[in-house]
Amino acid sequence: MSVRWIVSAFLAVVAAAAIAGCGGGDDASDRSEGATSTPGGHLAGRYAHYDVVAYEGELLKTLIISYGFTDLTVDDGELVAKESFCHADQETDQPIETSISDEATQAIKPRKVAVEVSTKDGRTSFFRPETPTGIGIDLEDPANDVLPDDPNDPRIADDDNDGNPGITVRIKVTDTIQGELYIARRERFAYDVAEQADRSLTGTVEDHSEQLILGATDPIFITKDTWKQVPDRAKSPIILKPVAKNWDCTRLMAERDNLFPPAPVVDW
Numbered sequence: 001m002s003v004r005w006i007v008s009a010f011l012a013v014v015a016a017a018a019i020a021g022c023g024g025g026d027d028a029s030d031r032s033e034g035a036t037s038t039p040g041g042h043l044a045g046r047y048a049h050y051d052v053v054a055y056e057g058e059l060l061k062t063l064i065i066s067y068g069f070t071d072l073t074v075d076d077g078e079l080v081a082k083e084s085f086c087h088a089d090q091e092t093d094q095p096i097e098t099s100i101s102d103e104a105t106q107a108i109k110p111r112k113v114a115v116e117v118s119t120k121d122g123r124t125s126f127f128r129p130e131t132p133t134g135i136g137i138d139l140e141d142p143a144n145d146v147l148p149d150d151p152n153d154p155r156i157a158d159d160d161n162d163g164n165p166g167i168t169v170r171i172k173v174t175d176t177i178q179g180e181l182y183i184a185r186r187e188r189f190a191y192d193v194a195e196q197a198d199r200s201l202t203g204t205v206e207d208h209s210e211q212l213i214l215g216a217t218d219p220i221f222i223t224k225d226t227w228k229q230v231p232d233r234a235k236s237p238i239i240l241k242p243v244a245k246n247w248d249c250t251r252l253m254a255e256r257d258n259l260f261p262p263a264p265v266v267d268w
Contacts, residue, residue: 008228011092014245018126021200023186024099034147035125036195036225037260038057038074038077038078038119039079039119039124040072040079040115040117040124040126040131041079042124042200043072043075043124043126043195044072044073044074044079044135045071045242046069046070046071046072046242046244046245046247047069047070047071047072047201047240047241047242047243048067048240048241048242048243048247048252048255048259048260049066049067049068049069049070049085049239049240050065050066050067050189050238050239050240050241051065051066051081051205051236051237051239052064052065052066052235052236052237052238052264053066053189053205053207053236054228054229054230054232054235054236054266055227055228055229055230055268056227056228056230056268057225057226057227058222058226059225059226060092060094060225061092061095061098061266061268062090062091062093062266063088063090063091063092063101063235063264063266064088064089064090064104065090065091065263066085066087066088066089067085067086067087067088067252067256067262068083068084068085068086068087068105068151068249068252069082069083069084069086069227069243069252069254070084070101070246071160072115072160074110075112075114075124076268078114078115079114079115079117079126080112080113080114080115081108081112081113081114081115081126081128082111082112082113083110083208084109084196085105085106085108086105086106086249086252086253087102087105087249087253088100088103088105089261090196091264091265091266093194093266096171096172096173097159097169097171097172098169099169099170100160100167100168100169100170100252101160101162101164101168102249103160103161103162104159104160104167104168106249107159107167108133108135108187109134109185110131110133111131111132111133113128113129113131115127115128115129116129123194123195124194124195125192125193125194125195125203127190127191127192128190128191128192128193129190129208129255130188130189130190130208132186132187133186133187133188134184134185134186134187135159135167135184135185135186135187135218136156136157136158136159136160136165136167136182136183136185136212136214137153137155137156137157137166137183137184137186137212137234138139138155138157138183138251139186142186147184147186147210147211147212148212149212151165151182151212151213151215156184158213164180164182165182165184165214165215166183166184166212166214167182167183167184167185168180168181168182168220169181169182169183171221177218177220179215179216179217179218180215180216180217180220180221181209181215181217181221181222182213182215182216183212183213183214184211184214185209185210185211186199186209186210186211187204187209188207188208188210189206189207189209190205190206191204191205191206191238192204193238193240194199194236198240199242200240200241200242201239201240202238202239202240203237203238204233204234204236204237204238204239205233205236206229206233206236207229207236207237208229211227222244230268232268237266239259239260239261241259241260
């Protein structure tokens with residue numbers, strides 16, 4: 001969030017981020033509330049969140065582009081990050097269309113976590129550690145519970161509320177080859193960012209998400225292909241841009257082209 005999930009067979013799925021929020025450069029008061037003696041406290045406020053996670057497997061190379069919000073607050077003397085997600089897009093190296101609903105993306109709700117702040121040459125950086133989060137499955141201990149092999153496991157949850165198990169991924173290979181894949185995920189992402197002169201925070205994402213295939217409308221979409229994040233972290237950037245507290249998902253996506261670079265392409 002980064003807001004990240006991978007789909008097998010001819011696709012890949014989200015890795016990470018968003019929800020909530022309206023105003024652009026009018027957020028000075030939001031930031032000043034965090035200007036305390038807490039390390040990194042001056043960064044407190046709401047940020048529009050954009051991240052990319054690059055994956056590759058034997059069948060496909062893909063980029064998952066996630067949009068949402070990162071809210072930084074000062075809690076008990078620590079700088080704390082909370083991610084929420086709005087929307088996710090995908091770019092691949094093949095003419096295959098896959099999509100996930102905004103309802104599914106917004107169902108990814110990582111817990112808030114204290115970040116590790118550092119300062120060098122007057123510039124603040126922080127590391128946001130991973131907070132394992134189940135999506136399409138209810139895990140009692142999201143960090144340690146093993147994803148089941150059984151697609152009928154009673155913990156499977158219809159988190160996108162479409163009447164199908166887990167999360168639904170829609171796939172189109174051709175006009176005649178299309179359907180749905182049903183998955184459950186454990187989202188595991190972390191990131192490093194550094195403060196920039198324009199008050200944005202930029203860095204890279206590290207993703208170790210896991211996936212369980214629950215079923216599909218056509219067996220062709222089910223595969224054992226293994227997906228991993230591309231080792232070159234420059235292919236998985238994150239950008240956080242300060243915005244006002246009242247921004248929501250509608251405003252974020254309307255302002256997408258003013259905030260973030262054009263959608264990347266698979267170039268490796």
